[in-house]
Amino acid sequence: MSERSYTQVGTRPVRHDGLDKVTGRANYGADFSLPGMLHGALVRSPYAHARILSIDTSAAASMPGVKAVVTGKDIAETSAKLMMGEGAIDLHDVGDNLLAHGKVLYHGHPVAAVAATSLDLAREAASRIKVEYERLAPVESVDQAIAPGAPILDDKLVTAGQPSSAPKGPTNIAGRMELRRGDLDRGFADADLIVEREFRTAATHQGYIEPHACVARHGQDGQVVVWCSTQGPFAVRDACAGILGIDASRIKVIPSEIGGGFGGKISVYLEPVAIVLSRKSGRPVKMVMTREEVFRATGPTSATKILMKLGAKRDGTLVAASASLWYEAGAYRGSPSGAGAMCCFACYNIPNFFIEAYDVLVNKPKVAAYRAPGSPMVSFAVESLLDEISRTLGFDPIEIRLKNAVKEGDRAPYGPAYGPIGFRQVLEAAQAHPHWHAELGPNEGRGLACGFWFNAGMNSSATVMLNSDGSAGVITGNPDIGGTRVAQALMVAEELGIPVERVRPTVADTDVAGYTDVTGGSRVCYATGAAVIEAARDVREQLRARAAKIWNVPVEKVGWKDGQAVPQDGAGDQKPLSVVDIAAKLSHTGGPVIGRASVNLPMAGPAFGLHICDLQVDKETGQSKVLRYTAIQDVGKAVHPSFVEGQMQGGAAQGIGWALNEEYIFNRDGVMENPGFLDYRMPVASDLPMIDTVLVEVPNPLHPYGVRGVGEVPIVPPLAAVANAMRDATGIRYTELPLSPPRVLEGLAQSD
Amino acid sequence: MDTIRVQTTINGEAVEFLCEGHETLLTALRDRVGLTGTKEGCATGDCGACSVIMSERLVPSCLVLAPEAEGRTITTIEGIANGSGLHPLQQAFLTHSALQCGVCTPGFIVAGKALLDANPNPTETEVRYWLAGNLCRCTGYDKIIRAVLDAADHMRRSQA
Numbered sequence: 001m002s003e004r005s006y007t008q009v010g011t012r013p014v015r016h017d018g019l020d021k022v023t024g025r026a027n028y029g030a031d032f033s034l035p036g037m038l039h040g041a042l043v044r045s046p047y048a049h050a051r052i053l054s055i056d057t058s059a060a061a062s063m064p065g066v067k068a069v070v071t072g073k074d075i076a077e078t079s080a081k082l083m084m085g086e087g088a089i090d091l092h093d094v095g096d097n098l099l100a101h102g103k104v105l106y107h108g109h110p111v112a113a114v115a116a117t118s119l120d121l122a123r124e125a126a127s128r129i130k131v132e133y134e135r136l137a138p139v140e141s142v143d144q145a146i147a148p149g150a151p152i153l154d155d156k157l158v159t160a161g162q163p164s165s166a167p168k169g170p171t172n173i174a175g176r177m178e179l180r181r182g183d184l185d186r187g188f189a190d191a192d193l194i195v196e197r198e199f200r201t202a203a204t205h206q207g208y209i210e211p212h213a214c215v216a217r218h219g220q221d222g223q224v225v226v227w228c229s230t231q232g233p234f235a236v237r238d239a240c241a242g243i244l245g246i247d248a249s250r251i252k253v254i255p256s257e258i259g260g261g262f263g264g265k266i267s268v269y270l271e272p273v274a275i276v277l278s279r280k281s282g283r284p285v286k287m288v289m290t291r292e293e294v295f296r297a298t299g300p301t302s303a304t305k306i307l308m309k310l311g312a313k314r315d316g317t318l319v320a321a322s323a324s325l326w327y328e329a330g331a332y333r334g335s336p337s338g339a340g341a342m343c344c345f346a347c348y349n350i351p352n353f354f355i356e357a358y359d360v361l362v363n364k365p366k367v368a369a370y371r372a373p374g375s376p377m378v379s380f381a382v383e384s385l386l387d388e389i390s391r392t393l394g395f396d397p398i399e400i401r402l403k404n405a406v407k408e409g410d411r412a413p414y415g416p417a418y419g420p421i422g423f424r425q426v427l428e429a430a431q432a433h434p435h436w437h438a439e440l441g442p443n444e445g446r447g448l449a450c451g452f453w454f455n456a457g458m459n460s461s462a463t464v465m466l467n468s469d470g471s472a473g474v475i476t477g478n479p480d481i482g483g484t485r486v487a488q489a490l491m492v493a494e495e496l497g498i499p500v501e502r503v504r505p506t507v508a509d510t511d512v513a514g515y516t517d518v519t520g521g522s523r524v525c526y527a528t529g530a531a532v533i534e535a536a537r538d539v540r541e542q543l544r545a546r547a548a549k550i551w552n553v554p555v556e557k558v559g560w561k562d563g564q565a566v567p568q569d570g571a572g573d574q575k576p577l578s579v580v581d582i583a584a585k586l587s588h589t590g591g592p593v594i595g596r597a598s599v600n601l602p603m604a605g606p607a608f609g610l611h612i613c614d615l616q617v618d619k620e621t622g623q624s625k626v627l628r629y630t631a632i633q634d635v636g637k638a639v640h641p642s643f644v645e646g647q648m649q650g651g652a653a654q655g656i657g658w659a660l661n662e663e664y665i666f667n668r669d670g671v672m673e674n675p676g677f678l679d680y681r682m683p684v685a686s687d688l689p690m691i692d693t694v695l696v697e698v699p700n701p702l703h704p705y706g707v708r709g710v711g712e713v714p715i716v717p718p719l720a721a722v723a724n725a726m727r728d729a730t731g732i733r734y735t736e737l738p739l740s741p742p743r744v745l746e747g748l749a750q751s752d
Numbered sequence: 753m754d755t756i757r758v759q760t761t762i763n764g765e766a767v768e769f770l771c772e773g774h775e776t777l778l779t780a781l782r783d784r785v786g787l788t789g790t791k792e793g794c795a796t797g798d799c800g801a802c803s804v805i806m807s808e809r810l811v812p813s814c815l816v817l818a819p820e821a822e823g824r825t826i827t828t829i830e831g832i833a834n835g836s837g838l839h840p841l842q843q844a845f846l847t848h849s850a851l852q853c854g855v856c857t858p859g860f861i862v863a864g865k866a867l868l869d870a871n872p873n874p875t876e877t878e879v880r881y882w883l884a885g886n887l888c889r890c891t892g893y894d895k896i897i898r899a900v901l902d903a904a905d906h907m908r909r910s911q912a
Contacts, residue, residue: 012849014846014847015846015849017854018845018846018851019838019846021851021854021857022838022842022845022846022851022854022857022858022861023789023829023830023832023833023838023842024787024788024789024790024828024829024830024858025789025830026854027788028791028855030782030788030791030792031782031788120772206889207889208853208855208889209791209793209799209801209853209855209856209887209888209889210791210793210853210855211792211793257853257854257855258853258855259791259793259853259854259855259856260852260853260855260889260890261853262889290795291793291794291795291796291799481852481853482852482853482890483849483852640849642848642849642895643849643852645894645895646849646852646890646891646892646895647852649891649892649893649894649895650852650889650890650891650892651892652892653889653891653892653893654889676794676796676798677793677794677796677798677799677887678796678798682887682889683892683893684883684884684885684886684887684893685879685880685881685883685884685886685888685893685896685897686877686880686881686883686884687884688880688892688893688894690894690897690898691892691894
């Protein structure tokens with residue numbers, strides 16, 4: 001890629017949707033209403049594992065004001081599958097998760113739904129639905145799930161992938177995969193130092209501030225309109241179509257502004273139920289979750305158990321590694337254990353390794369994607385062990401990582417060779433950063449850790465329209481979750497040579513936008529961005545043709561320079577024509593100009609991050625405080641640096657929460673005991689310092705500007721960065737998260 | 753069910769609405785008065801997305817009963833801007849890119865205004881503790897804190 005300079009990309013304009021968002025005008029999922037609208041409420045299972053014997057809805061259905069009651073029978077079980085997000089989604093499971101068929105698999109699993117003229121009435125009616133259950137013993141951990149004689153969630157479950165032995169009877173192991181390279185035994189035999197530990201991480205929730213919400217209207221003509229807060233309007237449309245057996249063309253999904261997602265607003269939880277309630281009642285139906293419902297029945301990411309072993313030579317070279325990854329899937333298959341396996345050793349060249357990754361059913365909510373799904377947990381393990389090796393062998397933590405770091409041409413553990421990547425530059429930036437060399441005070445420790453994520457490509461479409469005054473519009477189908485509108489406008493402005501303020505970016509519904517995959521996988525600026533640039537270039541080419549018409553020369557005689565059509569190859573000495581000049585003559589040169597593009601891109605080329613954390617630990621209370629934090633990352637190319645920094649700061653904060661406090665706490669019956677923000681403790685402003693960022697830019701050759709994707713990598717390093725800082729401050733190697741005060745105290749007591 | 757008539761002042765205008773006795777001010781603002789800028793994140797007073805200023809006091813409107821608004825003055829996010837001009841906090845949130853998804857932003861700006869009304873010259877630590885009742889999951893708070901400090905500075909200088 002040639003070095004190029006930019007006039008707009010890399011600047012920090014105010015986002016186009018900013019005004020609406022600072023004045024309260026922006027409409028989020030719960031802000032939409034329709035005349036005659038009903039309110040829906042769900043009946044949820046009080047047990048973590050039970051067979052449904054009967055459901056009696058008669059008392060609810062006969063209440064005045066109750067307009068529809070539905071159960072699992074109203075949503076037929078489907079065998080459809082859907083390619084979505086970062087893998088195939090089994091719509092059977094998604095459908096069964098909407099309204100249980102036969103068995104409830106976690107506390108909070110919906111079994112029935114009501115639509116009534118008010119929310120109070122709907123809730124009252126829901127409480128009058130009588131469900132008879134046969135209680136079954138719940139499975140609440142990987143250890144319980146794989147124990148001999150464990151209760152089985154799904155009698156028909158067969159282990160997918162590479163089972164460790166031939167299938168013999170019912171199992172809770174939904175999947176297993178392996179990755180290997182070299183000769184593991186020889187690798188460990190060659191090692192001068194072997195470290196091996198078992199790590200555990202708790203289930204954590206994405207924690208978006210906006211609960212799930214939607215309004216659905218099923219018309220008597222079979223046309224369906226859904227207004228909802230989602231990361232993927234097309235994913236919602238296609239999931240509803242598949243689950244309900246409706247033609248996709250009959251469903252229009254209008255995305256609201258979205259109040260956070262982090263992977264948790266890709267799957268459907270309410271929309272198909274609202275559609276069925278609307279079909280039955282003939283009226284629009286609104287459904288909004290409470291925060292408690294969000295905790296009990298959406299999200300979280302997997303709790304994990306990870307056994308990992310690393311072998312190194314005395315000179316710090318890693319020679320062998322093995323890992324056994326056990327990820328809780330929740331009630332249905334689909335944990336990110338496979339991604340965990342692929343990310344596990346992706347930062348380092350290790351000639352001999354073996355990784356096995358298990359996807360295990362437990363009686364907890366079905367896990368959802370959460371920012372770099374699967375990667376933070378393995379990073380916690382490998383970066384903790386690497387810290388241990390560097391301490392034992394007397395290496396500087398950056399030095400030992402530089403010694404083993406992957407570079408362009410090295411093979412990733414999951415197969416392909418890396419293209420241009422910036423991991424070494426990230427490590428060098430850390431070495432040069434003043435944070436790394438700053439003094440520490442008493443009871444303070446410093447930790448460092450690295451992280452890896454793929455960054456998705458997939459499908460995106462874009463339309464760019466030129467107005468007759470030379471301003472422009474750009475339409476895409478990705479809900480703007482963190483500044484993507486302004487990034488897309490910057491790209492159009494860059495290509496057309498017009499001010500970014502003259503570009504109007506729009507997030508359109510599924511009837512208007514071309515098919516576009518989810519806002520997720522760090523893909524919007526990369527893949528949808530590439531479509532936007534291509535569509536803008538389509539406009540530019542059409543403008544060249546219009547200039548040729550104006551000058552009455554062949555199009556080859558028109559060049560494009562600094563946002564203007566210029567004569568070339570002896571076309572004459574015409575005065576250059578700006579976009580404004582040409583736009584003013586659209587009607588006389590052939591009519592409107594609309595550029596369009598659709599792309600199907602491979603993975604972006606992976607990104608690497610490194611975080612440095614200073615932690616102060618109160619050894620009397622176990623309380624710790626992050627004093628200083630620096631996030632360094634290869635971002636490819638920062639289109640709007642403020643929002644790139646914001647992704648890094650936000651990811652770091654989420655990771656710090658995961659490391660220090662956040663966890664699902666279940667009682668023996670499988671009931672979550674902390675389903676609210678008071679007891680599920682996410683970081684607040686007074687918990688954190690400023691989060692310093694360093695943007696390393698190694699261009700990604702797959703994108704016209706080198707964009708690599710930034711959103712997910714920053715949640716990967718914090719778990720180990722915090723734990724390594726805790727080790728530095730206390731001398732204790734904690735291997736289980738979160739490092740909440742009771743756990744820290746326990747460790748300190750044991751070490752005395 | 754019996755409804756209660758509430759007469760109150762919202763964003764400087766006299767407003768009258770009917771509500772039920774158990775209804776929260778948050779629900780009344782959103783569903784009765786049509787001011788949906790105030791958001792529900794938790795309904796338990798833990799996230800601050802529903803922050804409003806009621807008679808000079810910052811409150812989570814999810815923990816205030818709607819009838820308690822009787823005779824009070826209430827400022828919501830819709831009342832922060834002054835006519836056609838933005839409040840310095842709103843401007844600072846825009847120029848600092850202090851929002852990503854934006855759903856917590858109304859609560860932060862209302863809470864920030866209550867802070868600057870009470871303390872026009874806060875330290876970073878004071879801003880962090882004042883805003884500790886407002887959850888943001890996107891930004892890590894860095895740019896929010898900078899925006900509030902910058903707005904405070906701007907307001908002090910424009911008054912000097």
